[in-house]
Amino acid sequence: MTDSWRQPHRLLLVALGALTVFFLLAPTLVVVPMSFTASNSLTFPPEGFSTRWYEKMVTDPQWSTGFVNSAKVAFLTAVLATALGTLAALGTVRGRFPGRNGLQLLILSPLIVPVIIIAIGMFSVFVRWKLAGSIAGLVLAHTALAMPFVVVNVATSLRTVDRNLELAAQSLGAGPVRTFRRITLPLILPGVMAGGLFAFITSWDEVVVSIFLTSARFRTLPVEMWEQVRQVVDPTVAAVATTLLAVTTTILLLALVVRRQAPAR
Amino acid sequence: MSALRGSTGAAGGATTDRPDQPDRPALVLRGLAKSFVDVQAVDGVDLEVRQGEFVTLLGPSGSGKTTTLRMIAGFTRQSAGTIEIDGVDMTHVPPHRRDVGMIFQNYALFPHLTAAQNIAFPLEMRRATRSEIKRRVAEALALVKLEGLGSRYPRQLSGGQQQRIAFARAVVFHPRLLLMDEPLGALDKKLREALQLEVMHISRQLGATVIYVTHDQEEALVMSDRIAIFSRGRIEQLGRGEDLYDRPVSLFVADFIGESNILRGRFERDGEGGWLARGNLRWRVAAAQEDRAALSDGSAAAIVVRPERLRIVGLNDPAVAAPGVNAVEASVRDALYLGSIRKYELMLPDGQAATVRRQVGGGEREWQSGDRVGLIWAVNDAVLVADPNG
């Protein structure tokens, strides 16, 4: 009796889920076949098969420079955001000081505040500080955007580490720094690495802040795409988008795997 | 002494090569107190512990034992009072420089290190040489009888084995103090009893000064040189097990240590000396007890008699009227045979219960449920204490 109504009910649920996934993914995945088109324009379905747009992407200095810039900025952002975010997580989880909750909120605020507002704010300040248009400026901006992901990941790991382990280490003769290096860090390493990978992706496909803070001489890949799409729509954009997507997906999967790891042994 | 002793090869500064000075206390607490926002967790604790002594802090949950231990270890800063270890004031010394070994109830073994690496940790922190670390880790593993398990990770060990590793890790660097907070609390009864003896033996063998926390009175009696009874953040009584059992200073201690018969009443004095009066019953109080309790005439008091100090006799037995003996009429409600002892549950005329334990095979008469009997005890076997709830 239960089965008779449950069966169609469950079918409906599966269908609805599949439909949702399709609508979310289809527009993204459509660029993949489009990037292999033989024709000179962006069309769907693609006509013929060719890898010439990938060749063009690699040989065109504008694209390859953008690629290198993006990788540099994302890497530096990941390093900086991981270091600062880990310290911030330690402070907000283990520390006891007035204003702790306020500080926590402040660190997480880039997740809530609309990016365009952050972008405008940073642009006006960075111009004054002569940081706009430089790699340093963009790395700093992306670090602010990426830090919440590190803090959330590391804080989650940290909350699973028994406080007594750190106290035991101290009673055995380890000062705060050695306690962190020998005990705490190895135990939260999965969270730290996952946070770092999320920070990398955050910077890697960031457009809004980047549009404000890059210049004609220094552009990241997403900004380059934005510029090109507004002028000529040439299938190279699809090839670049596919590459971007592949990198993001790979790192995202890596982050999910890393986060599941038990502490190093 | 084992080879472990006296081979402290570390060069960690002030912590090494201290000459044994048996006269100087290993630990002195003076007026130690800790208040949290809403509670006074520890409220003025004074304690002096000799070198090599095994002292247990015993008390109900929430009485401030853990907080006291954490202040000694340096994990919590005291609100008032001082802590001296080996004559040195510890107020401004961080935990990692106190040279105090701590054993936690949940073992707190480092999960990413093997058993041997766990034990090596304090030696590495003291920059011992590689060969010395190797030797002393092997010795420590042998000490806790876990040779051959050094390469296991904590999760590959049983609870009892984990606790032994934690113990080895805490003693391998010869700390000045060994602190243990209910280290056997998570183990089953049988293993707990075996480990009680082992911890006690190894501690003695190493000459370690131990501060041990438990809420299990039997464990405290088995292991300790002295016991400090904690109640509401204070030490209610400090002494050897026998002192606490035979001469409790308060109803709380009498109730907490061992089984007690507590007869409540009012303290009275007349020409012959002190009495405890209860309705139309009166019991003589020993002069020494009277002096010790220092009660005023008419105040609420109680006498405490241990179950094995009570005797059951016939109603007309001459012992009932003997000098130096207190007596009361009672009826036997239950007579229980427990192997080596008989346990009788009796009821006094006013409805109060009393428990008597008698050794089996002493040639004493056996009593049955329903018997009307005389319950007697020597005046000197009862302890007089104030009754705060009276």
Ligand SMILES: Nc1ncnc2c1ncn2[C@@H]1O[C@H](COP(=O)(O)OP(=O)(O)O)[C@@H](O)[C@H]1O
């Ligand atoms: N960090 C803390 N913050 C607030 N209160 C605490 C804290 N630690 C202990 N207490 C309180 O102090 C009292 C004594 O606790 P504790 O020392 O753990 O007792 P015990 O170990 O004897 O069970 C308890 O009332 C407990 O709730």
Ligand SMILES: [Mg+2]
């Ligand atoms: Mg406790």
